[in-house]
Amino acid sequence: MATRPARRTAPRVGTPQSPRLPPVLAEAALPEHDLEPEATFYRLRFALDLSDRTAEVVEFQQCRFQGADFSHADLCGTQFVDCDLTGAQFSQATMTGAYFRGCILTGTGGITSFAGARIAGHDPTVLSHILASALGIQIEDDQATDQSRR
Numbered sequence: 001m002a003t004r005p006a007r008r009t010a011p012r013v014g015t016p017q018s019p020r021l022p023p024v025l026a027e028a029a030l031p032e033h034d035l036e037p038e039a040t041f042y043r044l045r046f047a048l049d050l051s052d053r054t055a056e057v058v059e060f061q062q063c064r065f066q067g068a069d070f071s072h073a074d075l076c077g078t079q080f081v082d083c084d085l086t087g088a089q090f091s092q093a094t095m096t097g098a099y100f101r102g103c104i105l106t107g108t109g110g111i112t113s114f115a116g117a118r119i120a121g122h123d124p125t126v127l128s129h130i131l132a133s134a135l136g137i138q139i140e141d142d143q144a145t146d147q148s149r150r
Helices: 124-134 142-149
Strands: 040-042 059-061 079-080 097-099 118-119
Touching: none
Parallel strands: 040 059, 059 079, 079 097, 097 118
Antiparallel strands: none
16 A cells, blocks of 8 residues: 655745834934935835935835835835835836835835835735835736626
């Protein structure tokens, strides 16, 4: 009687959790919170125009950037950890080596500027929808597509 080898299954990967930001964040203000080399910003709310700035080895942790503007900024080597970037604008930003871990990227503008960036701790399905949306690609549910053909 032959025995079958144990079936190997891929390890389950849990759905990444959204960052847990405190309910109230201190408001970032210039010049105190301008992007200086090797700066670390922790638990701040940025509703600032940060366009055309250079952020060399800057780290943001648990920050909210809803509506912040990084257009034309040099963000090479910048780290965003557990940040909410909903609606932030990155058009024409240089992002080679930028690192995003556990961030909310919904509604982010200029997503094509993310070339060379690394993204970790993000649900691949959600990320594919964000990228597709930025490129004007519509992803439809198979059932919805089948019903529309009838």
